[in-house]
Amino acid sequence: MSDNTIIQQGAFTSAGTTETLILRSDVDWMKIYNMTTIVGATQWDGVEHYWQRDMAVGDGLVWYHALGSQALSLSSCVVGFNGAVYPGFYPITHDGMNLGAPIAVTAGTNAVLPVYSTANTALLAAGAIVRVYNSAHTNLGGLDFSVDTIVANTSFRLANALATAPGVVAGAAGFWRYVAPDVGTYNLFTPSRRVIANITAANPAVVTTLVDHAYTLGQQVRMQVPAACGMTQMSGLTGTVIAVTASTFSLNIDATGFTAFAFPLPAAVPFTPAEVIPIGETPWAPQQLGGLSTGDATDNQGYIGMVLGSSGAVSGSPVGVANDVIYWVAGKSFNV
Amino acid sequence: MDNPTEVTRADVDEIVRTLLNNNAYTIMDNIEGEDKFGTAPVRDAYFALCSTQLTGNLDGVAGFIHKNQYPAPMNALRSEWGAIGNLRFLVSSIGSVNAAASNLGANVYNIFCVGMEAYACIEQDGYSASFIYRPPIYDGPLALNCSVGYKFAEVPRITNDLWVVNLRTTLA
Numbered sequence: 001m002s003d004n005t006i007i008q009q010g011a012f013t014s015a016g017t018t019e020t021l022i023l024r025s026d027v028d029w030m031k032i033y034n035m036t037t038i039v040g041a042t043q044w045d046g047v048e049h050y051w052q053r054d055m056a057v058g059d060g061l062v063w064y065h066a067l068g069s070q071a072l073s074l075s076s077c078v079v080g081f082n083g084a085v086y087p088g089f090y091p092i093t094h095d096g097m098n099l100g101a102p103i104a105v106t107a108g109t110n111a112v113l114p115v116y117s118t119a120n121t122a123l124l125a126a127g128a129i130v131r132v133y134n135s136a137h138t139n140l141g142g143l144d145f146s147v148d149t150i151v152a153n154t155s156f157r158l159a160n161a162l163a164t165a166p167g168v169v170a171g172a173a174g175f176w177r178y179v180a181p182d183v184g185t186y187n188l189f190t191p192s193r194r195v196i197a198n199i200t201a202a203n204p205a206v207v208t209t210l211v212d213h214a215y216t217l218g219q220q221v222r223m224q225v226p227a228a229c230g231m232t233q234m235s236g237l238t239g240t241v242i243a244v245t246a247s248t249f250s251l252n253i254d255a256t257g258f259t260a261f262a263f264p265l266p267a268a269v270p271f272t273p274a275e276v277i278p279i280g281e282t283p284w285a286p287q288q289l290g291g292l293s294t295g296d297a298t299d300n301q302g303y304i305g306m307v308l309g310s311s312g313a314v315s316g317s318p319v320g321v322a323n324d325v326i327y328w329v330a331g332k333s334f335n336v
Numbered sequence: 337m338d339n340p341t342e343v344t345r346a347d348v349d350e351i352v353r354t355l356l357n358n359n360a361y362t363i364m365d366n367i368e369g370e371d372k373f374g375t376a377p378v379r380d381a382y383f384a385l386c387s388t389q390l391t392g393n394l395d396g397v398a399g400f401i402h403k404n405q406y407p408a409p410m411n412a413l414r415s416e417w418g419a420i421g422n423l424r425f426l427v428s429s430i431g432s433v434n435a436a437a438s439n440l441g442a443n444v445y446n447i448f449c450v451g452m453e454a455y456a457c458i459e460q461d462g463y464s465a466s467f468i469y470r471p472p473i474y475d476g477p478l479a480l481n482c483s484v485g486y487k488f489a490e491v492p493r494i495t496n497d498l499w500v501v502n503l504r505t506t507l508a
Contacts, residue, residue, distance in 0.1 A: 102436075
């Protein structure tokens with residue numbers, strides 16, 4: 001490959017956490033140069049990373065200082081070095097981010113904010129979205145969740161409180177998969193439907209979603225609440241979003257006196273989860289924008305890009321450690 | 337047990353009931369029964385749009401009528417697989433699928449069941465789409481590479497969300 005296939009390049013100073021690069025078009029390869037560790041000679045520092053299309057999600061090649069010298073050795077991120085593996089490259093394509101590889105879950109708590117134990121938290125950072133499945137929490141299996149509290153290579157916690165705890169403690173079975181680094185990548189089209197974690201029987205009704213919703217004031221939504229979730233009086237109602245936080249929104253619906261909302265227990269499986277579905281268009285946008293609407297689900301928020309993995313305080317992943325100066329270059333190839 | 341499960345006749349009946357309760361019109365007229373061996377009349381129907389991966393499962397659903405069992409198979413669409421109750425299934429290799437999204441980590445297939453005029457496509461500038469091919473001699477001074485692109489000025493719209501129901505299923 002020659003350098004005239006380069007389509008984009010850039011640089012950033014690492015925060016020591018996962019970095020998302022938004023690219024102007026699809027790429028077939030990417031190189032990362034860590035200018036800080038390249039000039040150093042610290043043993044086990046990664047200095048250059050390379051990704052090419054068709055490599056496994058999270059993989060990549062890594063040149064590193066195997067000794068305390070300028071000499072370099074080569075490995076891959078999933079094979080690793082110095083007894084550890086390192087999150088590598090996670091491409092985001094036109095149809096979203098590819099699912100991460102399954103990672104074992106060793107336990108899950110029975111709480112409205114379940115905590116899952118895992119020996120590998122990979123790319124997770126607060127605000128990321130995960131999918132848990134095949135665990136004893138069968139009522140949560142296959143659903144997506146925002147996460148907030150991550151203890152590196154130990155555990156992560158679901159960020160948005162369920163109406164009721166899962167009902168059982170999950171043992172050493174099941175897997176989790178990395179879905180997206182943030183809601184922007186997750187959504188593609190916005191606003192998107194969301195599975196409901198809780199609805200308050202109050203005026204106004206406050207809805208909590210499993211994944212942060214990114215709805216805006218004035219958004220019209222329709223509620224779908226199956227019998228397994230209790231608050232069937234809410235099902236089919238449409239409402240307007242009158243207040244928002246990242247994980248909740250208030251509707252102009254008086255739910256006082258409605259049956260309490262409950263998140264179905266494992267005994268209810270299989271069931272259809274309660275959902276909120278955006279409908280119509282943001283009411284004032286058509287007038288303000290000369291007939292154009294920016295508030296409905298035909299607005300594609302997705303982007304093509306690359307998520308660069310972080311290994312925290314260890315310099316084995318593409319972003320290195322905090323304050324490392326990173327240069328990158330990405331390109332296309334005719335030979336794919 | 338997985339969640340969701342494979343498609344069943346009860347699922348189809350619930351979808352049809354939901355669309356009927358929401359006052360959705362069926363899209364296709366019924367196909368009248370005829371005195372032909374192995375055929376059966378086909379009800380007036382909503383469309384169900386899904387992945388080709390589901391064809392085997394559809395065959396096994398109670399009451400499934402393959403399109404070659406229609407009294408007038410020429411009335412079937414090219415992409416049609418068959419009918420169950422008041423749903424006629426159109427299959428596509430790019431039908432919607434969510435990877436590893438079931439309770440057991442299986443792929444979840446979305447079957448979009450729609451009534452008449454549930455959605456529309458609005459063409460903006462008097463044309464729908466252009467596929468543009470520029471041969472090498474027009475694409476660069478050295479005539480090394482060709483290019484291909486497309487542009488379109490159209491907007492798909494759901495006109496009534498009550499007339500679109502997503503039936504989520506796994507494979508049996």
